[in-house]
Amino acid sequence: MKILLVSGHRPGHNLCKATGVDEGSLNVELVRSLLPLLSPYAQVDVYPYERDMYQDNKNGCLKVSLKDYRYIFEVHFNAGGGRGTSVQLHSAYKGGISVEQAIADNMAALGFKKRGDNGIVRRSDLLNMNTALRLGIDYALIEVCFYDSAADLALYRQRQKETARAIAEGIIDRFGLKAGNAGPSSGQAETRNAVVTGCSSLNVRRTPNGAVLGTVKGGASLRILGAGKDPDGDVWYKVTDGRLTGYVWPRYVR
Template sequence: NDPGAVGNGTNERYFIRSNITKRVKSYLEKEGHTVALYGGSKQSQDMYQDTAYGDNIGNRKDYGLYWVKSQGYEIVVEFHLDAAGSSASGGHTIIPSGLKADSIDTGIQNAIKKHVGTIRGITGRNNLLNCNVAKRIGINYRLVELGFITSSKDMNTIRKNVDAYCKSIAEAIHGGAIKSGNGKNAVAKKKVTKKTSTSNEKWNKNQYGILWRKEVASFTCNVPQGIITRRIGPGRQYPIAGALKKGQTVNYTEIQKNDGYIWISWLTNAGYTVYMPVRQVKSDGSLGPLWGTIS
């Protein structure tokens, strides 16, 4: 029930949920990303209050960021509007103290600078609950102050350019340009995409219900943020093994279809198998863009 900061005829909660998050989500989904809004489509929950509740009752699994961690999301972006005197203007990006800003953080900071200007640089904080919890449990997290709700200059700028602003933020998260179109009610058209390989072999199914088949090839990552790899199996619920950085190449021997993604796997020099998603499988069965090149 917390409305957040108030100013210029609106409140932070309403403005963010009505104008920002859904637009950013729509743009990212155009590029094949899986995006969830905290609290579902109605955004009816408060991640800060839920995280605090989990801390207070000693349940670090089922509430707030703890629950988000269990779902296997690769990044978390929390949007806010700042508040101060009417002359304060500009936004900035907040990350957990002691961590280095990544390409998503710098990209979002550049988007803020482009559209409303910045009041300060990317800032590490150790006095914010979600920052501290995210750092402790290993979530790639940032809090984005889009501008000042108490500044008529900032709010007028955001309102007039809200779609362009959200697209710039989505491009920062995506790591590249996003196809044009309005983000508010945009519907991604179904398109024909290449298969992971040129093979027309049918899928096999193992004892766990995971679809798989043999495929020997090389994959080179081309997304700026890299791709997280997993141990044990092809699923986001499994332990993180590491990450393949942009420009790095691996030789793989098998592909899998599971957990809404196409995965590749290979045996490491240490003697265990690593699994990595390389593209999304959409709800209609079509494939999202490949996150690299196959040769």
């Protein structure tokens, strides 16, 4: 199963003066924590951290092909004077909500107050959510808690690792994902062909996030041989173009 994780906004955006924290950085931090938790169970891609998927979608220049994904999960933190957590789905989404309900329940178990209908909020005013619905892709957005609430933010800081686990376990348990089903990310699947996309020149490294051996150009054909993790737990593809063999950042390979 292929999952796309999205961190809302960009690092540094939506600064809250009261708490001194910006939402973009919180979103990225949590997605970075989710990635290694989910990667053994699914083929997980991350929308480029430095980009705002909403803006890219609005401008018609999305950096990934959404149709490739079975599930899109977008991370935000809330603001505006409330407290608590909510998992948000499209009002017209007719599919099951057991994944999202499990996430809301897991979050509540950490001490976050459930908002909306037992932690689920339905809406139809979000562009990425609308796009996913139109394409028939399951999509959910979490508003983890209120980052302009000192109390919510303190709870999150205290339970950051558990928050990531609460979300990941909801997805793993309720989709029935099994370890080792990660596809190429697991390093166990058969090799496959791919193309360098979304960048003009991609570094090929000796080890995951290690020394650069050389580069391959945008549009170049590669063969994915496997995968490996860097010390942060991020997954890198092992590839060859017949000349160079090494590790590349999966975001730029399709």
